[in-house]
Amino acid sequence: MFSKIWMKFNGQMGLQTPPCNKHKVQPILKANNDTDEKDIGDQEQLVNPRSPPHSKISSDETYEAWMVEHPSALGSFDGMMKAAKGKKLVIFLDYDGTLSPIVNDPDSAFMSDEMRAAVHEVGKYFPTAIISGRSIDKVKKFVQLSNVYYAGSHGMDIMAPPRPVKANDGKHHNVNTDKKGNEVLFQPAKKFLPAIQKIFTELEKETRKIPGARVEDNKFCVSVHFRQVEEQDFKILEEKVKLILENYPEFRLSWGRKVMEVKPVIEWDKGDALEYFLETLGLNNTSDVLPMYIGDDKTDEDAFKVIRRIGQGYPIVVSSIPKETEASYSLHDPSEVLTFLLRLARWRKSSLSSRSVSQIWHTDHATL
Numbered sequence: 401m402f403s404k405i406w407m408k409f410n411g412q413m414g415l416q417t418p419p420c421n422k423h424k425v426q427p428i429l430k431a432n433n434d435t436d437e438k439d440i441g442d443q444e445q446l447v448n449p450r451s452p453p454h455s456k457i458s459s460d461e462t463y464e465a466w467m468v469e470h471p472s473a474l475g476s477f478d479g480m481m482k483a484a485k486g487k488k489l490v491i492f493l494d495y496d497g498t499l500s501p502i503v504n505d506p507d508s509a510f511m512s513d514e515m516r517a518a519v520h521e522v523g524k525y526f527p528t529a530i531i532s533g534r535s536i537d538k539v540k541k542f543v544q545l546s547n548v549y550y551a552g553s554h555g556m557d558i559m560a561p562p563r564p565v566k567a568n569d570g571k572h573h574n575v576n577t578d579k580k581g582n583e584v585l586f587q588p589a590k591k592f593l594p595a596i597q598k599i600f601t602e603l604e605k606e607t608r609k610i611p612g613a614r615v616e617d618n619k620f621c622v623s624v625h626f627r628q629v630e631e632q633d634f635k636i637l638e639e640k641v642k643l644i645l646e647n648y649p650e651f652r653l654s655w656g657r658k659v660m661e662v663k664p665v666i667e668w669d670k671g672d673a674l675e676y677f678l679e680t681l682g683l684n685n686t687s688d689v690l691p692m693y694i695g696d697d698k699t700d701e702d703a704f705k706v707i708r709r710i711g712q713g714y715p716i717v718v719s720s721i722p723k724e725t726e727a728s729y730s731l732h733d734p735s736e737v738l739t740f741l742l743r744l745a746r747w748r749k750s751s752l753s754s755r756s757v758s759q760i761w762h763t764d765h766a767t768l
């Protein structure tokens with residue numbers, strides 16, 4: 401697989417980490433290993449409205465301490481860009497909680513027009529891919545941009561860019577395209593599709609009676625939402641989900657932000673998707689490529705890990721609370737993501753003439 405190929409390409413340049421974050425960071429907040437097993441897994445959980453006022457102060461202090469290890473990507477912007485000068489930045493973005501705010505209804509997690517315009521700007525200057533847990537169709541519907549690449553189902557459904565390779569006859573052929581030269585999907589979990597559809601149907605049926613429970617079909621994975629479920633029903637919901645999964649040993653359960661996610665047991669995650677994009681874009685095996693990944697959830701950690709393993713790039717976590725993460729930098733919330741993306745596009749625009757823009761960001765990508 402691609403990630404295995406890339407393992408050879410380790411740390412030639414040194415990870416672009418802030419000075420204080422050169423070592424593996426120890427978690428500061430043990431009590432809130434938030435998205436782990438059973439935990440209801442959400443940032444909002446930390447702030448208990450019934451807590452006495454002093455706990456707000458201490459949570460601010462803890463956040464500040466955490467920020468020392470994971471400095472703001474906005475505050476560090478100039479330094480980050482200085483290190484990126486002359487290198488190729490490739491931008492990877494998560495969707496929920498990164499480009500759109502977390503809301504109760506998953507179908508209403510719309511991205512603002514400002515955010516769409518910012519991502520569009522970024523896509524004009526850098527190869528840009530959105531890697532989401534949603535189905536690829538759903539995330540495309542939300543984002544509505546044609547100058548970025550997409551991966552859905554936590555990276556298990558990739559709309560890959562065409563990749564020219566030299567064949568034995570010495571000629572170049574495009575892989576990842578059909579006969580007409582259109583992009584095709586890379587779907588490493590395809591064989592699990594019939595089973596995941598059965599699981600979705602069973603989950604819908606079995607959870608129907610739990611008020612607030614919501615099952616979402618993400619094509620190669622299924623989300624069981626409990627954001628609107630009463631706390632006393634959490635256990636019942638979890639047991640129902642686990643009971644169904646007992647009949648499907650090829651699937652596993654993981655926890656995200658007030659969501660349980662059912663996924664096939666394959667060695668493929670958002671980190672592999674990141675590497676796949678780099679490879680198909682012809683941007684692997686080169687020391688002047690800096691992947692940047694911005695994400696807020698547990699599955700984004702897989703992509704952060706890959707950037708760490710590669711040894712160069714910018715893993716940026718979106719979090720309003722201190723949390724254990726492989727990211728080097730942080731942004732507080734999607735509104736900071738917006739400011740950061742606008743700044744990034746502005747920085748590139750001002751540092752390039754229009755001619756060199758089309759050289760760096762190949763025109764065929766821009767017209768996708």
Ligand SMILES: O=P(O)(O)OC[C@H]1O[C@H](O[C@H]2O[C@H](CO)[C@@H](O)[C@H](O)[C@H]2O)[C@H](O)[C@@H](O)[C@@H]1O
Pocket residue numbers: 494495496497501502503504505506509531532533534554616618623625627656657658659661697699
């Ligand atoms: O990888 P992502 O793009 O971040 O997708 C992860 C999950 O995001 C969505 O759920 C989350 O956002 C919802 C809308 O704000 C929120 O209601 C829910 O509690 C969050 O977990 C999406 O609905 C899931 O299917 C994705 O797996």
